[in-house]
Amino acid sequence: MTAMLSVADLGHTYQAKDGAHTAISDLSFTVGAGELVCVVGPSGCGKSTLLRTISGLIRPTRGEVSLHGDAVRGVPDDLAVVFQDYSRSLFPWLSVQKNVEFPLRRSLGRAERRARVAEALEWVGLSGAARKYPWQLSGGMQQRVAIARALAYRPALLLMDEPFASVDAQTRFELEDLLLRVKREHDTTVLVVTHDIDESVYLGDRVLVLSGSPASVVADLRVDLPAERDQIATRESEAFVALRGEVARLLNVGAGSPERRARRRADEHSAAAKWAEAERAEVSRVEAQDRAATP
Numbered sequence: 001m002t003a004m005l006s007v008a009d010l011g012h013t014y015q016a017k018d019g020a021h022t023a024i025s026d027l028s029f030t031v032g033a034g035e036l037v038c039v040v041g042p043s044g045c046g047k048s049t050l051l052r053t054i055s056g057l058i059r060p061t062r063g064e065v066s067l068h069g070d071a072v073r074g075v076p077d078d079l080a081v082v083f084q085d086y087s088r089s090l091f092p093w094l095s096v097q098k099n100v101e102f103p104l105r106r107s108l109g110r111a112e113r114r115a116r117v118a119e120a121l122e123w124v125g126l127s128g129a130a131r132k133y134p135w136q137l138s139g140g141m142q143q144r145v146a147i148a149r150a151l152a153y154r155p156a157l158l159l160m161d162e163p164f165a166s167v168d169a170q171t172r173f174e175l176e177d178l179l180l181r182v183k184r185e186h187d188t189t190v191l192v193v194t195h196d197i198d199e200s201v202y203l204g205d206r207v208l209v210l211s212g213s214p215a216s217v218v219a220d221l222r223v224d225l226p227a228e229r230d231q232i233a234t235r236e237s238e239a240f241v242a243l244r245g246e247v248a249r250l251l252n253v254g255a256g257s258p259e260r261r262a263r264r265r266a267d268e269h270s271a272a273a274k275w276a277e278a279e280r281a282e283v284s285r286v287e288a289q290d291r292a293a294t295p
């Protein structure tokens with residue numbers, strides 16, 4: 001299988017006021033064209049840093065990322081990202097139609113843009129919602145819009161950062177099946193970061209298990225399940241149960257004393273709050289820029 005994405009000896013060290021912090025070290029893996037690979041790892045191990053380097057938002061301090069053979073030096077044209085927080089990734093002042101159309105506004109003429117939007121909305125079952133605004137839709141529908149926007153762009157690689165973590169369990173199952181269907185029908189190459197071990201096995205052709213910070217690859221597991229999956233039958237199958245057990249063991253889920261676990265959760269919480277704050281400021285800045293650029 002041709003490698004669509006190649007990550008070679010990747011490392012990244014942040015320079016902060018209180019010293020240097022190595023978030024990822026020696027990460028190497030490839031993702032083949034048409035493959036769906038899930039990445040799991042302990043909280044704070046460096047998964048978002050990995051996605052930021054793949055999407056060209058930060059330059060790694062070591063190693064290289066290539067997309068169909070070309071080294072990534074900035075944000076690649078043929079890449080789309082779906083984030084966990086749909087409410088911040090959609091523009092509330094634009095209709096669903098205009099949200100999905102937005103990334104296509106420079107590359108395509110009006111007729112082709114409209115055709116792509118109609119097609120993508122049909123894929124995600126939202127043809128009837130084109131004229132609505134994001135705030136008129138449920139959380140699951142908003143995340144469908146974000147997925148439609150990514151798909152309308154026809155990216156060579158779709159990156160998803162905890163895409164279904166903010167929706168209820170029923171919607172999560174529906175969106176997982178939607179992703180599998182779209183991937184199968186359109187041969188999309190996808191890299192999904194998730195905290196959910198079951199989700200990683202249900203969705204993945206492979207599961208990459210990362211170590212604690214700084215992240216490196218602990219295991220690259222092939223998911224030996226039929227391509228057609230079913231939320232009940234697949235999750236009950238022996239192969240599924242065995243694999244999710246293996247991932248949990250590799251992640252050492254449940255290890256440590258209750259005190260150590262509580263301390264670790266508190267540390268993760270304060271680091272997450274700090275970076276969420278920085279990210280909010282960055283998103284507001286970019287939104288203000290986009291708002292100014294919106295015709």
Ligand SMILES: Nc1ncnc2c1ncn2[C@@H]1O[C@H](COP(=O)(O)OP(=O)(O)OP(=O)(O)O)[C@@H](O)[C@H]1O
Nearest residue numbers: 014016021023042043044045046047048049271272
């Ligand atoms: N801009 C930054 N400057 C300095 N350190 C950072 C920066 N961004 C992240 N870090 C640190 O790098 C480490 C990895 O962070 P990252 O957000 O990549 O992890 P993660 O696995 O995505 O976390 P989570 O599972 O909580 O989403 C953390 O210790 C974090 O505090």
